[in-house]
Amino acid sequence: MAEKLFNIVLVKPEIPQNTGNIGRLCVNTDTRLHLIKPLGFSLDDKYIRRAGMDYWKHVDVVLYENIDDFFNRNKNSHLYFFSTKGGKKYWDCDFEPGSFLVFGNEGSGFPEDFYEKYMREMYTIPMSGKHSRSMNLANAVAVALYEGIRKRGLGEVLKF
Numbered sequence: 001m002a003e004k005l006f007n008i009v010l011v012k013p014e015i016p017q018n019t020g021n022i023g024r025l026c027v028n029t030d031t032r033l034h035l036i037k038p039l040g041f042s043l044d045d046k047y048i049r050r051a052g053m054d055y056w057k058h059v060d061v062v063l064y065e066n067i068d069d070f071f072n073r074n075k076n077s078h079l080y081f082f083s084t085k086g087g088k089k090y091w092d093c094d095f096e097p098g099s100f101l102v103f104g105n106e107g108s109g110f111p112e113d114f115y116e117k118y119m120r121e122m123y124t125i126p127m128s129g130k131h132s133r134s135m136n137l138a139n140a141v142a143v144a145l146y147e148g149i150r151k152r153g154l155g156e157v158l159k160f
Contacts, residue, residue, distance in 0.1 A: 004032045004060070006095070006148055007077075008141055009102040011067065011110060014040030016048035018106060021138035023048070023059040029145060032060045034100070036070050067111065074100065082144050084134045085115055086124030093123050095148035103144075106137050 008031055013019045019035070026033045041048060048056065064070040078099035082090065095101075104110035115122065125135060125143050135143070 003098045005030055005097060005152075006145060007032045007034055007098070007100040008145065009034040009036065009070065009100050010105070010137075011036045011102065012038055012040070012105045013137070014106045015137070016041035018137045020048040020056065022141050023061065024055040025138070025142055025145065026060065027055045027058045029149065031145065032062060034062045034064065034070065036064045036067055040105070079118070079121055081110065081114065081118045081122045082125070082140060083109055083115070083122055084124055084127075085109070086122040087119055088123050090123045090125050090144050090147055091151075093144075093148070093151075095151050097152055099148075101141070101144050101148065103137060103141055 006029070008022060008026055010019060010022065010033070013035060019039075019041070023033055025031070043061075064073070078094075078096040079102055080093050080095070080099060081102045081104075083104055104114075110118075123144075125140055127135065134140075
């Protein structure tokens with residue numbers, strides 16, 4: 001596989017509309033989308049197609065049977081995890097070109113052992129926390145991805 005600017009990884013995504021929106025974002029930023037099963041929907045689902053609109057056919061998507069399959073196929077890759085439980089702010093992330101930006105699912109986030117195992121690579125998007133516990137997954141992916149593009153000076157690759 002040719003290297004992309006970034007790779008977005010969704011661990012067991014549950015909501016097809018979020019994945020559709022993230023797929024559309026990936027098409028518009030030349031980013032590869034990695035989906036780790038089980039998925040909470042079918043990729044043929046009308047909601048994912050509706051959210052991804054006519055972009056979905058252009059999404060560079062890689063499917064994995066489970067989290068072990070993902071790690072086995074992406075050894076030695078730069079991995080950055082994003083969670084409300086992260087210890088560092090997303091703007092402090094290195095965002096190495098070609099790295100994997102990993103997001104947990106909408107209902108439960110990451111598997112529990114991730115929070116200890118990957119805490120050094122775990123980032124958060126600050127929020128007031130007054131009336132909600134987290135952002136929408138598609139919005140969080142967009143915030144992190146565009147910070148990576150900005151930080152690495154990759155904006156010239158995209159049309160403005």
